[in-house]
Amino acid sequence: MRSLDLVVMLTTLAAFVLYGLWRSRGTRDLAGYLVAGRQMPWPMVALSVMATQASAVTFLATPGQGYVGGLSFVQFYFGLPIAMVVLCMTLVPLYQRLRITTAYEFLERRFDGKTRSLTAALFLVQRGLAAGITLYAPALVLSVILGWDLRLTCVFMGLLSIVYTVLGGSRAVGHTQALQFSIIMGTMFLAFVWVLRTLPAGVGLGDALWVAGSAGKLNAVDLHFDPKSRFNLWAGLLGGFFLQLSYFGTDQSQVGRILTARSSSESRMALLFNGLLKVPMQFFILLLGVLVFAYHQFAPAPVFFNPIEVARARGGAHALEWSAAEAAHTAAAARAADALRARLAARHAGDAAAERAAAAAQSAANTSRAVAREQAVAVLRATDASANTNDTNYVFLSFVLATLPAGIVGLVLAAIFAASMNSTSAELNALASTTINDVVRRIPGAPTSDAALLRWSRGATLFWALFAVLFAETAGAMGSLVEAVNILGSLFYGTILGIFLTGFMLVRVGGNAVFLAAIIAEVAVVVCWKLDRFGWLWFNLIGCVLTMGLAALFAMIVPRWRTRVAERAGRE
Amino acid sequence: MNALGAGDGDEPPPPLGSWTALYALVIGALIVTIALLLWLTRAFR
Numbered sequence: 001m002r003s004l005d006l007v008v009m010l011t012t013l014a015a016f017v018l019y020g021l022w023r024s025r026g027t028r029d030l031a032g033y034l035v036a037g038r039q040m041p042w043p044m045v046a047l048s049v050m051a052t053q054a055s056a057v058t059f060l061a062t063p064g065q066g067y068v069g070g071l072s073f074v075q076f077y078f079g080l081p082i083a084m085v086v087l088c089m090t091l092v093p094l095y096q097r098l099r100i101t102t103a104y105e106f107l108e109r110r111f112d113g114k115t116r117s118l119t120a121a122l123f124l125v126q127r128g129l130a131a132g133i134t135l136y137a138p139a140l141v142l143s144v145i146l147g148w149d150l151r152l153t154c155v156f157m158g159l160l161s162i163v164y165t166v167l168g169g170s171r172a173v174g175h176t177q178a179l180q181f182s183i184i185m186g187t188m189f190l191a192f193v194w195v196l197r198t199l200p201a202g203v204g205l206g207d208a209l210w211v212a213g214s215a216g217k218l219n220a221v222d223l224h225f226d227p228k229s230r231f232n233l234w235a236g237l238l239g240g241f242f243l244q245l246s247y248f249g250t251d252q253s254q255v256g257r258i259l260t261a262r263s264s265s266e267s268r269m270a271l272l273f274n275g276l277l278k279v280p281m282q283f284f285i286l287l288l289g290v291l292v293f294a295y296h297q298f299a300p301a302p303v304f305f306n307p308i309e310v311a312r313a314r315g316g317a318h319a320l321e322w323s324a325a326e327a328a329h330t331a332a333a334a335r336a337a338d339a340l341r342a343r344l345a346a347r348h349a350g351d352a353a354a355e356r357a358a359a360a361a362q363s364a365a366n367t368s369r370a371v372a373r374e375q376a377v378a379v380l381r382a383t384d385a386s387a388n389t390n391d392t393n394y395v396f397l398s399f400v401l402a403t404l405p406a407g408i409v410g411l412v413l414a415a416i417f418a419a420s421m422n423s424t425s426a427e428l429n430a431l432a433s434t435t436i437n438d439v440v441r442r443i444p445g446a447p448t449s450d451a452a453l454l455r456w457s458r459g460a461t462l463f464w465a466l467f468a469v470l471f472a473e474t475a476g477a478m479g480s481l482v483e484a485v486n487i488l489g490s491l492f493y494g495t496i497l498g499i500f501l502t503g504f505m506l507v508r509v510g511g512n513a514v515f516l517a518a519i520i521a522e523v524a525v526v527v528c529w530k531l532d533r534f535g536w537l538w539f540n541l542i543g544c545v546l547t548m549g550l551a552a553l554f555a556m557i558v559p560r561w562r563t564r565v566a567e568r569a570g571r572e
Numbered sequence: 573m574n575a576l577g578a579g580d581g582d583e584p585p586p587p588l589g590s591w592t593a594l595y596a597l598v599i600g601a602l603i604v605t606i607a608l609l610l611w612l613t614r615a616f617r
Contacts, residue, residue, distance in 0.1 A: 074609065081602040085595045213616025220609035233606070265583045268591065275598045279605050 001146055001409075008410030012183075013417055017163055020176040020425075024168025030453045033169030034101050034433045036260035040174050045261045045270035048174045048426070050278070051181035052257055053247075056138030056420035057393075057485075059188065062282065064392035066289020067296075070217035072231040074283045079240025083248060084275030086241075088268040090504060091249045096264035102437045103255040103500070110503040111563075112511030113442070118518060119499050120438035123252055124431065126492040128464060131427040132471030133485045137393075138420050139472065142413070144308045145397045151473055157417065158469040161425040166461045169432075173425045174260050180418040187415040188285060190408060191400065195291040198403050200298045200341075207344060208294035215297075217290045220283070242540055246497035247489075252430035253423075292399045298337050303329040303376045305394035309387050313376075316383035325379055329372035336365035424468065432460040487536045491529060494543020495522045501544065502551045509555040510563035517550035 031037050040048070065073045100106055104123070108116040135157055143153040164172045199208055212218055222232040248254045248271065261267040303326050304310050313322040343358035380387040400412050436457045440446050447453055495518050502514045525543045528534050534542070555562045586594050 071609070071612075078602065078606065081598050085598055088591070088595065209612075209616050216617075218612055218616045220613045221606060222613075223610075263583055265586060269586065272594055272598050276601055279602065283605075283609070 002406045004406040005410030005413065008407050009414045009417070012411060012414035013160060016176060016180055016414075016418055016421065017160060019179055020164025020168060020172045023175040024164050024172040027168045027171050028454075030436075030450050030457065031101075032171055033454055033457050034429075034437065035256065036169075036171040036174050038260060039262055040171075040260040040266075042261055042266035042269035042273070044174055044178045045257060045266065046273035047178035047181045048257045048260070049248075049254060049270055049274050050281070051177035051184075051419075051422040052253055052426040053278075053423075054181070054184075054281075054419060055134050055423035056416050057134065059184065059285070059416055059419050060138055060141050060396060061393050062285045063289030063292060063396035064394070066217070066286035067293045067395045068289075068392050069231075070212070070290060071220035071283065071286050072222060074220055074279065074286055075222065075231045075233055075236035076240055077244075077279050077282050078233065078236035079238065079242070080244045080278050081275035082237070082241050083244035084271045086245060087249050088271055091500070092258060092267045092271065093264045094504075095255065095259060096261075096267055101259065102252050102434050103250050104252070104434065104438045107499065107503060111514055115499065115511050115515050115518070116438060117442070118515060119250075119496055120434050122492045122496055122522070124434055124439075126488055127251070127253060127427055127431055128467060129471060130485055130488055131424065131431065131464065131468035132474075133488070134423055134427065135420065135468050136472035137485070138416060141393045141397065142416065144306060145394065145401065146413075154472045155469055157420050158424070158465060158472070160417065161421040161428065162462070162465040165425040165428050166458050166465065169457065169461070170256065170260055170429050173429050174257065177422045177426065180422055184415040184419055184422075185281075187411050188288065191404065191412060192284070192288050192291070194404055194408070195288060195295060195399075198295055198299075199291075203298065203344070208291055210347075211294045211297050211340065211344075212290045215293070217293055239540075242497065242544065243493070246493045246500075246540065246544075250496045250500045251493075252434050253426050256430045256433055257426060289396065292395065295399070295403075297340055300330055300333045300337075302398065303373055304380065305391035305398045306388065307394075307398075309380050309384075309389075309391070312387070313379050313383050318379045318382050321382075322376065322379045325372050325376040329369055329376065332365050332368035332372055336362050336369055339365055428461050428464050428468070431464040432457050435460040435464070487529070487539075490536045490539040491525055492522070492543075494525060494540040494545075495547050496543075497540070498544040498547025498551075502548050506548065506552050506555070508562045509551045510561045513554035513558070513561040514547070514551040517547050517554060520550055521546035 027033050029037075062073070095103070095106065098106060098109060100109075102120070104116045104120040107119055135154060139150060139153040139157050142148065142157075143150040146153075164176060196205060196208070203211075209218065224232060225234045226232060248258070258267045258270065261270055302310070304313075313319070316322070339358050339362035343355055343362055346352075346354035346358055377389050380389055397412075397416075400409055404412065436453060440456055440460070441453070447456060498521060499514055499518050502509050502517075521543050524546055525539050528539060528542060529536070588594050588597060
């Protein structure tokens with residue numbers, strides 16, 4: 001890493017932390033600490049909501065996803081705008097009217113204390129573990145790329161967010177997120193412009209899109225319904241809708257951000273802004289990866305993007321096979337690039353026969369390149385059976401380090417760290433809010449004064465921060481980290497969403513019915529996971545449908561387990 | 573109701589005059605975005 005990049009990165013990060021500390025000054029009471037005094041204007045809340053969802057993995061993995069799989073991942077977000085509208089019509093006005101601090105408080109008003117405690121506990125377990133993984137995943141990539149010690153990188157990333165989150169709480173988190181997210185998006189735009197600049201002379205955006213399109217990378221919408229395919233229009237609209245509804249409506253990381261708004265109208269404006277911009281934003285980040293792919297059709301790409309695995313192979317028992325695979329890959333890539341240039345020239349000249357001939361040569365070279373890559377991956381496995389042979393997360397940073405000018409590289413790295421700070425700080429604040437509001441305050445003899453609870457909140461934030469850092473150090477044993485986060489979420493989200501939807505839609509179901517239903521549903525989800533018969537995305541649906549169905553059934557069988565909602569929740 | 577106890581009725585109307593219009597804008601923008609992405613998928617196949 002060049003000195004200028006290191007200076008730019010550290011200066012930018014220090015500025016973020018100082019800004020967070022400066023914004024911590026006004027936090028003197030519990031409401032200020034947990035929900036920013038409910039005084040945030042909607043543009044700040046909107047940026048905070050978007051920043052919370054977009055973790056460092058988003059900015060590392062999404063361009064890589066675009067490079068490898070094209071634009072298809074954008075469909076995953078198609079259900080989000082619909083979920084935003086539904087939340088604006090239902091839960092958000094309700095939450096604001098009840099003036100709750102955590103989403104789980106609503107459940108006590110609607111059902112009873114034990115349902116609230118159960119849901120809060122499910123959230124604390126899921127989010128507490130996820131906080132560790134979300135810290136570890138980008139630390140792993142950054143430590144490999146920068147050559148830093150993994151443990152120190154985890155601690156460094158944790159410390160960046162801990163300082164102002166512990167002191168300033170929700171207000172500091174919200175303001176810092178808004179600033180950081182604006183700078184992150186500006187930096188990504190800069191990287192986008194730079195990719196276009198690095199394309200060979202005479203190759204414009206239209207040509208780059210044509211190159212990517214002819215390789216099947218502009219597959220943004222797939223109209224075919226296939227339950228096995230993760231990314232198609234219908235899975236995005238239906239599955240994405242339920243996932244986003246659960247995340248934004250019941251996960252305190254997001255509900256906590258939404259409740260910082262000055263009013264119900266401002267909360268709704270923030271969510272609708274998110275609904276308008278989220279799909280274009282994800283498209284833009286994926287397109288960045290697609291353009292990096294187009295760039296590498298002209299300029300040689302490494303046979304494998306993870307430098308640690310490459311170094312192991314070069315120094316391992318199969319070094320000769322590795323060198324052969326690497327050389328074959330480089331030669332095939334050069335042939336493919338020549339054929340592509342000839343194909344483009346023929347296309348510009350309108351010579352269809354020459355274009356077909358060049359396309360055939362390019363296809364043959366690309367096949368050789370793919371074979372060489374497979375051989376390289378086989379060497380990685382032969383060198384180390386536990387080698388990580390998925391290099392998607394390393395694609396974007398490899399491009400950044402190889403092509404961007406000094407200074408801008410430092411800014412991109414700072415943006416990745418800042419994205420980690422964004423999501424981690426919101427998670428810590430949500431964990432502290434839930435711990436204090438839904439656990440500590442309900443213990444008989446717990447402190448009741450505002451000053452004491454503020455101290456407890458700071459302590460809870462510090463506790464969860466240390467928990468996240470410590471758990472991050474052991475997260476490496478969990479295999480694929482991005483998948484681990486999603487599986488972990490899916491194990492709990494369905495049941496939690498089911499409890500909330502029961503509260504909102506099944507007005508005659510009481511606390512005992514939903515409590516028992518939720519426990520059975522959660523056990524069933526865990527059993528499904530252990531049996532390994534379903535893909536993890538289905539856990540969301542299974543947990544939700546089981547909770548609602550069983551709760552309705554129990555309320556029907558046991559008349560005492562019905563309730564009159566209007567009296568308890570004020571849902572007039 | 574906001575932090576000061578005022579209900580939604582005391583707040584200024586949202587942009588476009590009503591929430592229904594804003595919701596329609598968000599859903600309409602999604603439909604237009606999907607249509608554009610579908611065009612992109614087919615135009616550069």
